[in-house]
């Protein structure tokens with residue numbers, strides 16, 4: 001008789017356990033406003049496997065398992081047209097961590113495909129989810145990378161919005177981060193550009209740009225109302241929702257009185273009229289000071305394609321996930337400032353002033369944080385997969 005931990009499990013059971021572990025890990029992927037707009041469907045039934053085969057363009061094989069990545073429209077941001085890309089980039093980051101988590105347990109993606117249409121591929125598909133990608137996975141004797149190391153990087157990664165140390169970023173580290181990952185399933189070469197900006201005059205130019213334009217984050221009625229709906233007013237509130245962020249996660253430690261006054265100020269009914277009086281410029285000046293005084297570098301990512309499609313957006317998310325995890329391991333933190341690329345006029349002006357390649361979809365401060373900050377929470381459902 002075999003000891004319990006050596007017991008043989010049926011491959012479907014084994015895959016179920018590996019998928020559960022990988023979804024729990026991938027749930028910690030970054031997403032705009034921590035909205036976690038993803039869903040995972042395990043396509044295990046006969047009809048669901050046939051649907052997977054149809055999208056992948058192959059007959060389902062008995063030794064393969066099939067999983068689908070979905071966008072959950074109940075959870076997506078939609079205030080700005082650019083959110084459509086951001087949601088798919090966030091889902092791409094999630095999918096990449098999920099596939100890396102499976103590969104680290106011996107389940108390798110033999111084929112992935114984004115469908116021609118995001119429509120439901122099979123009867124029983126969750127209402128309000130659209131299909132983004134299907135993957136076929138096969139068990140092999142080798143594990144790609146260490147699950148423990150991946151777990152460490154995923155859990156240590158977080159958005160750091162406070163001051164960064166002033167010493168320059170190590171050029172050797174930047175060279176490594178610029179290089180696309182060679183691991184299987186990484187964003188295909190030639191789809192995503194990665195650029196570092198470390199020349200002080202260009203970092204100052206970005207600070208000036210944000211002083212002039214970052215106020216749009218606060219003064220745009222629809223966008224601010226949506227952002228405000230993701231603010232959590234206490235640790236208990238954050239726990240009960242499992243998404244969004246708290247004021248200390250956005251602004252650093254605040255006294256109870258400061259938390260209260262900030263909460264009042266950020267209420268759309270207060271903030272939007274104040275922006276009419278120019279308050280958004282004061283908030284933008286704070287962002288600009290952070291960049292000017294404590295930001296040694298910037299990261300910009302762009303699509304090579306002029307008109308990026310779904311596959312480009314998922315590749316952008318995959319590249320972002322690989323980059324962010326590698327940066328975390330190297331002690332480098334990120335603070336995205338998406339307002340600069342969410343409005344077409346701003347994106348074009350930014351690309352011109354900083355000489356950015358491709359079509360920029362992500363721009364971030366880069367550096368070694370003075371304080372780490374606390375991790376954001378994840379909703380319980382985000383670590384679960386839907387069986388079909």
Ligand SMILES: Cc1cc2nc3c(=O)[nH]c(=O)nc-3n(C[C@H](O)[C@H](O)[C@H](O)COP(=O)(O)O)c2cc1C
Pocket residue numbers: 028029030031032033034035086089090093157158159160161244245335336337338339362375376
């Ligand atoms: C595509 C994308 C855009 C983001 N844009 C911003 C941003 O403009 N400002 C910001 O403070 N954080 C931004 N973030 C970070 C998210 O708010 C963060 O990932 C989320 O709150 C979860 O927190 P964590 O990264 O600490 O796990 C962005 C993240 C992604 C994936």
